Amino acid sequence: MTAARTLALSTPEATAKLGRAVAAKLRAGDAVCLSGPLGAGKSALARALIRALTSPDEEVPSPTFTLVQTYDGPGFPIAHFDLYRLAAPEEAVEIGVYEALDIGAAVIEWPERLGAALPADRLDIRLEPAPDRGASEGRVASLTPWGTWIGREPSL
Ligand SMILES: Nc1ncnc2c1ncn2[C@@H]1O[C@H](COP(=O)(O)OP(=O)(O)OP(=O)(O)O)[C@@H](O)[C@H]1O
Numbered sequence: 001m002t003a004a005r006t007l008a009l010s011t012p013e014a015t016a017k018l019g020r021a022v023a024a025k026l027r028a029g030d031a032v033c034l035s036g037p038l039g040a041g042k043s044a045l046a047r048a049l050i051r052a053l054t055s056p057d058e059e060v061p062s063p064t065f066t067l068v069q070t071y072d073g074p075g076f077p078i079a080h081f082d083l084y085r086l087a088a089p090e091e092a093v094e095i096g097v098y099e100a101l102d103i104g105a106a107v108i109e110w111p112e113r114l115g116a117a118l119p120a121d122r123l124d125i126r127l128e129p130a131p132d133r134g135a136s137e138g139r140v141a142s143l144t145p146w147g148t149w150i151g152r153e154p155s156l
């Protein structure tokens with residue numbers, strides 16, 4: 001078991017900064033798994049990460065209905081998944097989760113939908129409302145690296 005690191009994110013800008021710090025470490029084959037309740041800031045983090053590797057003006061819609069959006073990253077594609085609507089873990093194969101990791105990187109919201117079939121080389125980031133404050137008032141992020149992410153955590 002790898003150790004989780006906890007970070008306080010007091011503003012949406014802090015969430016974006018974490019996204020950019022993860023982007024700086026991202027390589028082909030990497031998964032970034034973003035968990036946490038509705039409205040926790042998963043898409044906000046994904047957007048900042050993708051913009052850091054594409055362009056600051058990149059449109060990064062939440063893939064709630066399309067399940068996946070892909071982007072041309074620096075030398076490899078980046079796939080942004082939102083698995084909230086996935087009915088069964090097996091559907092992840094059909095929508096190309098593992099294929100995306102063969103050719104590039106994947107940012108995955110609602111990774112719980114994959115059940116046991118989580119990518120081995122992944123950085124888990126759990127976002128939650130800060131315990132002592134209201135829902136609009138800040139978040140806490142817990143980062144847990146697995147596989148090749150161990151020893152390669154984002155610097156903040
Ligand atoms: N550290 C933070 N402090 C306060 N608000 C934040 C923080 N980070 C993000 N937010 C805000 O939380 C709101 C919800 O963010 P977002 O849509 O990214 O959530 P989500 O986790 O993707 O939700 P869903 O599961 O519904 O897709 C946004 O308005 C965003 O700006």
Ligand SMILES: [Mg+2]
Nearest residue numbers: 042043062109
């Ligand atoms: Mg979202």
